[in-house]
Amino acid sequence: MTPGAWLGRVAMIVVAVFFVQFFVIPIVWLLLASTKSPHDLITTGPFTAGSFSDLAANWNALVTFQDGIVFRWLGNSTYYSLAALVITLVTTVPAGYALALSSFRGRHLLLTTTLVVMLIPNTALVLPIFLELSTVGLIGKPLAAILPFSFFPFGVYLTYIYFSTSVPRDLLDAARIDGCGELAVFLRVAMPLATPVIALVGFFSFVANWNNFFLPFLTVPGKGSPIQVGLTDLLSNVPSFNPTAAGVTAIELPTLAVATLLSVLPVLLIFLFSQRFLVAGLTAGGTKE
Amino acid sequence: MTRQPSRAVLRQPRHLLVAAAVAASLLTVSACSGSSDEGGSDGSTDAYGFDAVEQDPSAPITVWVDASRQPAVDAFEEANPDVKLNVETYDGGADGSGSFQTKIEAFNQAGSGWPDVVFSTQNNDAAWASQGTEPFAAPVDKGLFDSSFLDGFTEGALAPLTVDGTVYGLRNDLAPTVAWYDKSLMDQFGYTPPTTWEEYEALGTTVATEHPGYIVGAIGDSWTPEVYFWGGQAPMNTVTGADEFSADASDPKTVAMAEVLDGLNDAGVLAQESVFSPEFLQKHAGKVLMLPGPVWYSGALFQNADSLNAAPGTMTAGVPLSWDGEDPAAGNVGGGTWFVSQHSANLEAAKEFLTFVTSDDRYQVDLAPGLPAYSAAADKWLAKQAEANFFTSDFVDNVGTAATMVWDGWGYPRFSQESVWAKAVTPELAGGESLVDLLPTWETALKNEAQANGYKVS
Numbered sequence: 001m002t003p004g005a006w007l008g009r010v011a012m013i014v015v016a017v018f019f020v021q022f023f024v025i026p027i028v029w030l031l032l033a034s035t036k037s038p039h040d041l042i043t044t045g046p047f048t049a050g051s052f053s054d055l056a057a058n059w060n061a062l063v064t065f066q067d068g069i070v071f072r073w074l075g076n077s078t079y080y081s082l083a084a085l086v087i088t089l090v091t092t093v094p095a096g097y098a099l100a101l102s103s104f105r106g107r108h109l110l111l112t113t114t115l116v117v118m119l120i121p122n123t124a125l126v127l128p129i130f131l132e133l134s135t136v137g138l139i140g141k142p143l144a145a146i147l148p149f150s151f152f153p154f155g156v157y158l159t160y161i162y163f164s165t166s167v168p169r170d171l172l173d174a175a176r177i178d179g180c181g182e183l184a185v186f187l188r189v190a191m192p193l194a195t196p197v198i199a200l201v202g203f204f205s206f207v208a209n210w211n212n213f214f215l216p217f218l219t220v221p222g223k224g225s226p227i228q229v230g231l232t233d234l235l236s237n238v239p240s241f242n243p244t245a246a247g248v249t250a251i252e253l254p255t256l257a258v259a260t261l262l263s264v265l266p267v268l269l270i271f272l273f274s275q276r277f278l279v280a281g282l283t284a285g286g287t288k289e
Numbered sequence: 290m291t292r293q294p295s296r297a298v299l300r301q302p303r304h305l306l307v308a309a310a311v312a313a314s315l316l317t318v319s320a321c322s323g324s325s326d327e328g329g330s331d332g333s334t335d336a337y338g339f340d341a342v343e344q345d346p347s348a349p350i351t352v353w354v355d356a357s358r359q360p361a362v363d364a365f366e367e368a369n370p371d372v373k374l375n376v377e378t379y380d381g382g383a384d385g386s387g388s389f390q391t392k393i394e395a396f397n398q399a400g401s402g403w404p405d406v407v408f409s410t411q412n413n414d415a416a417w418a419s420q421g422t423e424p425f426a427a428p429v430d431k432g433l434f435d436s437s438f439l440d441g442f443t444e445g446a447l448a449p450l451t452v453d454g455t456v457y458g459l460r461n462d463l464a465p466t467v468a469w470y471d472k473s474l475m476d477q478f479g480y481t482p483p484t485t486w487e488e489y490e491a492l493g494t495t496v497a498t499e500h501p502g503y504i505v506g507a508i509g510d511s512w513t514p515e516v517y518f519w520g521g522q523a524p525m526n527t528v529t530g531a532d533e534f535s536a537d538a539s540d541p542k543t544v545a546m547a548e549v550l551d552g553l554n555d556a557g558v559l560a561q562e563s564v565f566s567p568e569f570l571q572k573h574a575g576k577v578l579m580l581p582g583p584v585w586y587s588g589a590l591f592q593n594a595d596s597l598n599a600a601p602g603t604m605t606a607g608v609p610l611s612w613d614g615e616d617p618a619a620g621n622v623g624g625g626t627w628f629v630s631q632h633s634a635n636l637e638a639a640k641e642f643l644t645f646v647t648s649d650d651r652y653q654v655d656l657a658p659g660l661p662a663y664s665a666a667a668d669k670w671l672a673k674q675a676e677a678n679f680f681t682s683d684f685v686d687n688v689g690t691a692a693t694m695v696w697d698g699w700g701y702p703r704f705s706q707e708s709v710w711a712k713a714v715t716p717e718l719a720g721g722e723s724l725v726d727l728l729p730t731w732e733t734a735l736k737n738e739a740q741a742n743g744y745k746v747s
Binding site: 041065130134222251 | 378
């Protein structure tokens, strides 16, 4: 190996190590923080481990906060995210398919609208959505989160790209020649071929729903809050963030760390179990034979 | 061969324009749809000083509280099982989150959905909640509450809720600043607790030479201006009328206070960290000789095993400091507030609730963590603290006195004084700049913020 190649390799390693540290250190700190008592968090080094008993104490503090409301928040998040996911898949996959593989009047307009809506930041739509939901009396009800969550133009765009690049029209035509109706072509031929992109849309939609804060903050307040809104409730009871509450409330920083980890866990688990599909989905359509 | 419709689409700007126009008109239509008359006035009664909606004495009331105020709701429900409450917890607007205002503005747009009663941890909410074409907060001194009840609040307690002479809510608790000090250390070192800012500065200088490492104050928190400049009667937050603001960094008292702090900071007797930071505890635990600050430092710092954890009988609160030859004045850091909605359909139930949570012993004396704003409850709360005997000397008398001494020269504008200080002053101060030099920067930042919030600045 030449000295230049060695230098190149060293530089790559240095850059990689730097970025690994940049992203991993906060996560390690968060994991360790959850195992410490509030006092240890302040007095011991940032990367020293705590104890299982402190972790248990933090867990107990979290689950006793307002009679275990954290589980209700998690339940709400799961319900809203999954229900919206189902509606998203039922609507986006056929929409992407139709836009990619059929011709009808207004197709270009629809596609352009999809692209434009994708560019509008979610927060900009929160107020109009709030007003709409308020007009039909849905504020505070589960549908006030589920319906807006289901609106996922990025999913239409992804499936459109996939169907227009990775599913050969000839294959679909062959199915038609064999006597399949349009619905059967979609369900029996196109859908099985689209598994990776369905997984990808599902994952992105779920993560976006799970992490959405501002919309449910306004549309499903109080006991209907999902975990992300609940976390701010917890945050407001940490003395460092709300000193005037100090002395009455049970939430300390390590408890908040446990809550944060708990809020990330479902997304992490889904990612770990669906990694294979996701990677396949991401690369699909990238090349053509 | 598959076509590439996306490119074709991108080549047609006409479609883009149409789509953008459709999206924009949809936004406009939905934004306009909020101006419904629902929940608006029907002129049923004016007995409360505003156009109340038609009243229904059996209607449940929706109450927003933060988690810390949940015990107040529980106590009320136990005492008044016949009043139906829908309770929603929210963050209480803690840390200047603005969630109270954001949500109310959304309901204003929708024309319905307002809560009947709201607790806020911020004491400047009346500034916006009392304004606008459809103000949220109901005036409480125009018929809703009897003046005899309102007179029961500690003098000056309702000032943050008073806009143009009308009171728009009730205060939950008080947060006057006092001169906290460690009596046992003072005795051990042979010092007399200071009563004036001049004595305070002299004490700090002496401590720096005789007992280096000990501190007499902290300037790392965003409420530093309230503790020192409000307490030192510096006119940096003057609100005259609903829309007029002024700040004067060249006032002699503003400059004098900056000089006191600069001197002590140079001597190394002021903590530069936030009192809630790990560094503060690591560096200064056990070495806090004095710490001017709000009354709530009692439970938040001194009587808290996770914070300074003072030994019982060592700490006490001195009366707020004064300038030599003048009357002492207290600053104020927080203190929660309760609001009733003008849109409430059951104002009597809302009134009953507010009366209970602000003045009833079953909450304010038995359960509340902070000094009650209602005078009679405050006396009993202080007596309870005296019985516990954790704080020594004249703690009870001094806290009671401080509560009546909050300087009325500071206003409660629509923006957070604390966030301006944190942005404009704290980083420069930590970087070694002197406070005297930073005063013009602070004044400019305050005036800019005031203008951005619609104030006429002078």
